[in-house]
Amino acid sequence: MIHCICESYSPLSITCSYCLLPFILFLSSYKWCFNMASSSEPLAKGTYAPSGPNDIRGPCPMINTLANHGYLPRNGRNVRVEEVLAGMDAIGLSKPLGAAFANPIFQERAPSKFHDDPVVKKSFLQSILQTIKDPWSVLGRFGMRKPGQLDSEGNRVLNLDQLGLPNTVEHDISLTRRDHQQGDNISLQKDLVEDFLASSKDGQTLTANDLAEFRKKRIARQREDNPGLQYGSFEHDLACAEIALILNVIGTGDSVPCSYARAFLQEERLPIQEGWKREESRLGIIGLLTKRNGIKKIIGMEFKS
Incomplete structure (x- = not known):
């Protein structure tokens, strides 16, 4: 007969915590090892x-x-x-x-x-051959x-x-980053995200007009804060295309919910848990350029090339 060491050799009781302690520790350690193995699995x-x-x-x-x-x-x-x-x-x-x-x-x-990469000069013929190989x-x-x-x-x-x-x-005047001349053009700046979200007139959605106004404010602010600002027609085209992408990929085309924008810009996460789904119709080059030109028209500013 199996006896319990803590009850003077009385029959083993499954309710005895001392008897079960080694078994509990074994299960805990097994579960810990299992969780460690599971956590090492790639997402x-x-x-x-x-x-x-x-x-x-x-x-x-x-x-x-x-x-x-x-x-x-x-x-x-x-x-x-x-x-x-x-x-x-x-x-x-x-x-x-x-x-x-x-x-x-x-x-x-x-x-x-x-950057200080070595300059590799190519002849005209080499450039032509390179273009044929890789348009x-x-x-x-x-x-x-x-x-x-x-x-x-x-x-x-x-x-x-x-x-x-x-x-x-x-380019300079990013939506969520400082300019290169300001020391760090890579790290997310949460104050810019908050300013972006605050441009919503109703606090719920961001419209094309809201984002165009935000772009104008960013331009004015960076003209003051960055004496070495480089922002011409090319950079403006890119900046307006970025707004068009947010509206069409994260939003509905005409607007984007603030909750979606926060997830995307602050957490750099697709706002799936907020309800986002990929649109059935895909955004193409013509669609993007059309929306970009619409944003440029709302902003109504001209820049030198």
Whole structure:
């Protein structure tokens, strides 16, 4: 017969906490080990997890959001163009528009005062051959990849902080970042997000008019705060296209709920739990340009090239 050591060799009682203690400890340790094993499993693509202290992020909320949902490498390193294309597809951009966003930035970056890459001069013939081989090379001014930056399999790759290279796609007067001349054009600035959300007239939704007014205020503010501001017609086109993207991808086209905008801009998260769903009809190049031109018209400001 089995006896309990704490009851003077009386028959074992399943209600005795001392008898059960080793068994409880065993189960706890087994559960802990099981949880540790489960937590080491990679998160499913589409599942949100904020970036960690060792992860790399860039200045673009959309790209950061794709990384936080696992459409791009969650650590923000060695991102391939195919992954960016798949991410653009996942949020509802047409394949041509996704390609227009992704392919140019994977070109080798042009000479600039913002980096010390060796200058590689190409002859006219070499440039022609390069264009035939890769037609996207004609948009080399948007390139952000270091010369020869490839992964172990020979694929062109980028780290997300490279998207902060000034005067490419990254530009002054961002919606949520400071200008490069102000010291940090990559880190999210929560005060700018709050200003963005406060531009809603009803506190519930942000309309195209609200966002156009916010853009005008940002322009006026940065003209005062940044003496070295670079913001001409090209940068204004990009800035208005960004507003158009927010309205059409995160919102309904004409407006975006403030709760959606907060999730997207502050947490860099798709606002799925707030009710967001990807639109059935995809946003294409013509649709984006049409909305961008509408934003420009509302703002009503002209800039030099």
